[in-house]
Amino acid sequence: DGGITQSPKYLFRKEGQNVTLSCEQNLNHDAMYWYRQDPGQGLRLIYYSQIVNDFQKGDIAEGYSVSREKKESFPLTVTSAQKNPTAFYLCASSSRAGLYNEQFFGPGTRLTVL
Amino acid sequence: GQQLNQSPQSMFIQEGEDVSMNCTSSSIFNTWLWYKQDPGEGPVLLIALYKAGELTSNGRLTAQFGITRKDSFLNISASIPSDVGIYFCAGQGVTSGTYKYIFGTGTRLKVLA
Numbered sequence: 772d773g774g775i776t777q778s779p780k781y782l783f784r785k786e787g788q789n790v791t792l793s794c795e796q797n798l799n800h801d802a803m804y805w806y807r808q809d810p811g812q813g814l815r816l817i818y819y820s821q822i823v824n825d826f827q828k829g830d831i832a833e834g835y836s837v838s839r840e841k842k843e844s845f846p847l848t849v850t851s852a853q854k855n856p857t858a859f860y861l862c863a864s865s866s867r868a869g870l871y872n873e874q875f876f877g878p879g880t881r882l883t884v885l
Numbered sequence: 886g887q888q889l890n891q892s893p894q895s896m897f898i899q900e901g902e903d904v905s906m907n908c909t910s911s912s913i914f915n916t917w918l919w920y921k922q923d924p925g926e927g928p929v930l931l932i933a934l935y936k937a938g939e940l941t942s943n944g945r946l947t948a949q950f951g952i953t954r955k956d957s958f959l960n961i962s963a964s965i966p967s968d969v970g971i972y973f974c975a976g977q978g979v980t981s982g983t984y985k986y987i988f989g990t991g992t993r994l995k996v997l998a
Contacts, residue, residue: 775927777927804985811990812990813889813973813987813988813989813990813991814973814975814988815988816985819985829985859925861927861928870915870916870977870978870979871915871916871935872916873918873930873933874918874930874975874986875930876920876927876928876929876930877927878926878927879925879926879927881925
């Protein structure tokens with residue numbers, strides 16, 4: 772089955788710790804995205820990558836880091852510098868960046884900081 | 886960041902009724918997407934619209950790309966209990982940056998059997 776997988780589904784972190792969220796896709800898509808979802812708000816873009824070995828900051832990149840070493844993988848690290856990391860994190864991909872490209876989402880990871 | 890205005894925020898309807906919701910923006914868009922999200926899950930793409938005035942259906946769902954290119958509408962006919970969830974719109978255009986979508990805050994739909 773083609774699709775986007777995210778792991779883990781639930782993640783608990785102590786304050787001061789970095790954690791890495793996994794995102795893998797087998798759709799052969801060039802572009803990948805990370806979003807944060809908070810109650811009552813629209814999805815906010817954290818980082819995006821248009822192609823392997825390239826990524827750009829989105830609207831709320833502070834306290835987050837990413838890498839794109841392989842086409843199918845786009846892990847997100849939530850660092851201790853992120854002041855309010857508890858949220859639902861969604862990874863998405865599209866065949867390529869640019870106009871007229873649909874975005875498809877993974878199942879999400881819920882991160883809770885204890 | 887910029888967000889879309891999506892309305893209504895929530896709605897309770899009886900099973901079998903039709904549902905209408907919309908998104909409006911101050912910017913012109915080239916693409917509108919509509920998603921459904923169940924609690925604790927990722928959004929699932931329902932309909933994609935690429936042209937002003939376009940009307941596209943997916944089963945009981947019908948969406949329209951507004952003529953002004955600043956709005957979009959989603960209708961669900963003959964609602965059933967599994968239609969429960971949050972419906973999101975997303976718009977993409979030159980003013981939003983060619984690489985990213987702007988998302989609405991969602992319409993929460995509850996269907997009473």
